Amino acid sequence: MTEAEFEFIRIYLKQRSGLSLTGEKHYLIESRLGPVCRRFRIASLTELVTALKASRDAALEKAVVEAMTTNETFFFRDRAPFDLFRDVLLPEAMQRRAAQRRLRIWCAASSTGQEPYSLAMMVQEAAPKLAGWQVDIVATDLSTEVIEKARQGLYSHFEAQRGLPVQLLLKYFAQVGEQWQIAASIRQMVEYRQLNLLNGFEGLGQFDIVFCRNVLIYFDAPTKGDILRRVAAAMNPGASLLLGAAETVIGLTDRLAPHAKHRGLYGHAEAAPAAANASAPAPLWPKVAAAR
Numbered sequence: 667m668t669e670a671e672f673e674f675i676r677i678y679l680k681q682r683s684g685l686s687l688t689g690e691k692h693y694l695i696e697s698r699l700g701p702v703c704r705r706f707r708i709a710s711l712t713e714l715v716t717a718l719k720a721s722r723d724a725a726l727e728k729a730v731v732e733a734m735t736t737n738e739t740f741f742f743r744d745r746a747p748f749d750l751f752r753d754v755l756l757p758e759a760m761q762r763r764a765a766q767r768r769l770r771i772w773c774a775a776s777s778t779g780q781e782p783y784s785l786a787m788m789v790q791e792a793a794p795k796l797a798g799w800q801v802d803i804v805a806t807d808l809s810t811e812v813i814e815k816a817r818q819g820l821y822s823h824f825e826a827q828r829g830l831p832v833q834l835l836l837k838y839f840a841q842v843g844e845q846w847q848i849a850a851s852i853r854q855m856v857e858y859r860q861l862n863l864l865n866g867f868e869g870l871g872q873f874d875i876v877f878c879r880n881v882l883i884y885f886d887a888p889t890k891g892d893i894l895r896r897v898a899a900a901m902n903p904g905a906s907l908l909l910g911a912a913e914t915v916i917g918l919t920d921r922l923a924p925h926a927k928h929r930g931l932y933g934h935a936e937a938a939p940a941a942a943n944a945s946a947p948a949p950l951w952p953k954v955a956a957a958r
Contacts, residue, residue: 667692671715675699675730678718682727683735683808684864684893686886698733705729732809735884739777741829742784747879747908750928752788755906759874760795762904768800772873774863774897775881776805779816779856780829783848785877786855787834804870806861813858819848863893872902879930880910891918898922898934907932 675695679685687694699711706726708714717726742748759769773782782805789801807813826835826846839846861867863881876897882890897907898921907922908930909915915922915932923935 667696667711671712674715674719679731679734680886683731683862684885684889685735686884686889695734699730702726702729702733728810732811735808739780740825741780742831743781743829743879744911745829747877747930748784748788750908750931751785751875752792754928755875755931756788756792759906760799763874767798768802769875770802770804770871770873770902771875772870772877772900773803773805774861774876774878776807776813776816776858777809778812778821778825779805779819779858780821780825781805781877781879782816782856782858783819783852784829786852787838789855790838790852801855803856804859804873805856806859806867806870808860808862810860813860816856817853817858819853820845821848822846864889867896867900870900872905873900874902874905876901876905876907878907878909880913882909882913887918894919895921901934903934905933 672692672695676687679687696711699714703709703711703714706717706723706729708717714726714730717723718730721727756769763769771785773785776782782803786803789796789803805813805816807816820842822845826839835846838849838852840849841847859870861870878893878897882893885893894915898919901907906925907915909932911930913930914924916924921935922932925931925933
């Protein structure tokens with residue numbers, strides 16, 4: 667692949683998905699777009715670039731973007747955010763939303779479904795405490811292909827075991843041939859939607875907990891800031907945002923600030939303490955200085 671061809675694909679992906687490729691990512695393009703070439707019977711990456719420039723095949727254009735933006739995931743990835751969800755965020759959100767008895771959770775880069783299904787299983791495990799509550803889990807991803815896989819809830823033996831405690835595998839999955847399928851009751855808890863984070867997502871509504879993990883790392887700083895500002899606008903007062911270990915809001919937006927105790931956890935920078943009330947829960951988000 668020539669430098670000119672690499673630069674064309676880099677700009678092409680940036681405009682359509684926000685993906686920001688640095689100069690040393692030639693190998694990534696070659697490894698991920700090689701199968702696309704074979705699928706569409708294109709002889710080389712040079713011919714692929716020519717076809718993309720002609721802009722005549724929507725299916726090819728979609729396949730290129732999805733191949734480059736499909737990321738690895740597994741059940742209960744990095745575990746700590748899910749323990750935080752169970753032990754801190756879910757109980758706090760229930761106290762805060764007790765009058766409405768409704769919680770809305772957003773997985774903003776859901777890939778093949780392991781993250782939202784991990785959350786759904788945790789919500790199901792907390793079902794006795796949530797009796798009479800409505801819990802909405804909205805999962806979005808750029809790729810329609812991975813969303814369809816997520817909806818089916820079918821995973822290979824390797825995928826099913828990776829990160830998933832054996833007791834949850836036995837409780838919520840059934841073996842289908844050589845694959846494992848998550849129970850329909852868990853699949854029905856998650857609403858999947860195709861979404862490009864570069865576009866507006868006001869139609870999704872407001873959320874109490876947002877998981878946006880390991881996706882911002884693929885964007886440049888201005889794009890990260892823009893996405894974070896719009897995510898902040900989609901968060902209810904007192905809501906929480908979880909980012910990946912290598913991600914932060916610092917230096918990107920003044921609308922969100924890190925939590926003092928929990929790494930990777932962020933909330934509205936202007937969050938005020940709860941009203942003085944002996945029965946009110948201690949606020950998760952005390953008033954903090956905005957990160958600028």
